[in-house]
Amino acid sequence: MxxxxxxxxxxxxxxxxxxxxxxxxxxxxxxxxxxxxxxxxxxxxxxxxxxxxxxxxxxxxxxxxxxxxxxxxxxGFTPKVIAGDRADQPRGAMPVEAVHALELPVMGRIAAGVPIEAISHISHHVAVPGAMLSGRGQHYALEVKGDSMIEAGINDGDIVVIREQITADNGDIVVALVEDHEATLKRFRRKGSMIALEAANPAYETRVFPDHMVKVQGKLVGLIRTY
CATH class of the missing domain: 1.10.10.10 (Winged helix-like DNA-binding domain superfamily/Winged helix DNA-binding domain)
Incomplete structure (x- = not known):
């Protein structure tokens, strides 16, 4: 697909x-x-x-x-529909007739902890709800490694959905490429000519770099978790 x-x-x-x-x-x-x-x-x-x-x-x-x-x-184009058995709906739940799904490439692992090597290859693909792909632009997925964003609801082993972009607003959770060789998932803060990459776990320190050392690779727009 x-x-x-x-x-x-x-x-x-x-x-x-x-x-x-x-x-x-x-x-x-x-x-x-x-x-x-x-x-x-x-x-x-x-x-x-x-x-x-x-x-x-x-x-x-x-x-x-x-x-x-x-x-x-x-x-002629027909949206992909994932069908399956439906359990009884909880009281007050809205009916869902179909889920439109699209495949995204999973571009390896992203560090939510100590940064790892920059993402450079597709490891596999994952189906995600089309409604998760907000706005225009290309999207991709990454597997989270580490627990530095746990207080933002992002756990080790989660799949995050990223919209490819090169800018970010303060407070956005982004994929940041540091010094062109390590990639990390952190909250973005610009302070003048410096960029802070903030963890969402008090066990990890905020890392601060000159802005020319950090390149935004995309913004978090969704998350997939398997229980």
Whole structure:
């Protein structure tokens, strides 16, 4: 199953090939999907290629070829519905007829404790409710390692859903890349030219860096927990 952005990109590539006979450029794809950089397009192209939907051709400009289309594009789009047995509803509960789910790549582990190496690969995929994907932009998921955000309700082993962005407001919980080599999940605070990365556990100290040493990689928008 494709993520929403992967499907959007495949649809855009197909529409341009049908109209012009050639695929769009990376800049055109970036603008069409409203991404902030071409690196996001590279990740989407790689994911589509790994799943066998497109092929990159050597020694040709705009060298993309559509190999196959997902069933949703061939027969018209129908939202993915996860069905299952329903228990009796608690008193006052609102009825839920269906849950629309999308797959997100899980980009390895993120430290909620001592920072670990920067995230650089997809370990697997996870289905998340579409309503969790707030706002525009690309989303991804991370497995939490550590307990530094436990008082914010984020436990070791949870899956956090992140919207990819490079800015944050004070108080946001973000994925922060420190000195281009370690990634951590912390609460963001800007104080002049300094950035504080705050834990939500008194056992961990707040870390403060010059702003050029910290790059925001995304903002927390959801959480998945397995009991």
């Amino acid at each position: 494709l993520t929403r952005k992967q499907l959007e990109l495949l649809e855009f590539i197909k529409s341009r090939i049908d109209a012009d006979g050639v695929p769009p450029s990376f800049d055109e794809m970036k603008d069409a999907l409203e991404l902030q950089s071409k690196s996001g397009i590279h990740r989407l192209i790689t994911a589509l290629e790994e799943r066998g939907f497109i092929r990159r051709l050597a020694h040709r400009a705009r060298a993309l070829e559509i190999v196959k289309l997902p069933e949703a594009m061939e027969k």
